[in-house]
Amino acid sequence: MSSARGELAALAVDRLAGRAVYSGDLVDAGHRALVEGVDSPSLPELAGLGRDDADAPDVFARVVHELGIELPADATAARWQLLGESLGAMVRGEATPAKTSRPFSEFDRLLGRPGVLRELVRWFAMLDSWIPTDLTPVSFCEQQILEQARLVLAGPWPPVTR
Numbered sequence: 001m002s003s004a005r006g007e008l009a010a011l012a013v014d015r016l017a018g019r020a021v022y023s024g025d026l027v028d029a030g031h032r033a034l035v036e037g038v039d040s041p042s043l044p045e046l047a048g049l050g051r052d053d054a055d056a057p058d059v060f061a062r063v064v065h066e067l068g069i070e071l072p073a074d075a076t077a078a079r080w081q082l083l084g085e086s087l088g089a090m091v092r093g094e095a096t097p098a099k100t101s102r103p104f105s106e107f108d109r110l111l112g113r114p115g116v117l118r119e120l121v122r123w124f125a126m127l128d129s130w131i132p133t134d135l136t137p138v139s140f141c142e143q144q145i146l147e148q149a150r151l152v153l154a155g156p157w158p159p160v161t162r
Helices: 003-017 021-035 043-048 056-066 077-093 097-110 115-128 139-156
Strands: none
Touching: 003 021, 003 077, 021 043, 021 056, 043 115, 056 097, 056 115, 077 097, 077 115, 077 139, 115 139
16 A cells, blocks of 8 residues: 555544544645555545645545545444554554553543553553652553553454443
8 A cells, every 4th residue: 555545544544533634634645645646536636625625524535435445344443443553553662652642542532431441541641640759660650551552452452341
């Protein structure tokens, strides 16, 4: 998959998950895809829209359909997918726990605060509020976050929440 096509797919998943995706982002992605040679009947229209054009989401949806980009079954599946990608990047060392905290909190909220994430929520909260005078070293919080993330990712996906 081209990087531009991948960007279109990522934006489509973000939109499905209920994340804030602005018209300008959709238009910019359409322009990059067009320059990269991605072919879709509606892509030139998307790339030619203004950054604040209210039609961008509808034209973008047509482009995604025309390109046959596969999306998760629903918003909940999209949220779990994005959470898994975010935690996976952190566990692989591609993102720090501090950088992962904000998207994690967003997905936790969008998923209705599932119990299976409770320990991660606790450790991310400790990391987010950590100050140099805390008795618990920041490195310990980060280690606990990584350990909990590995546990969540090692189980069934998405995790069964009861």
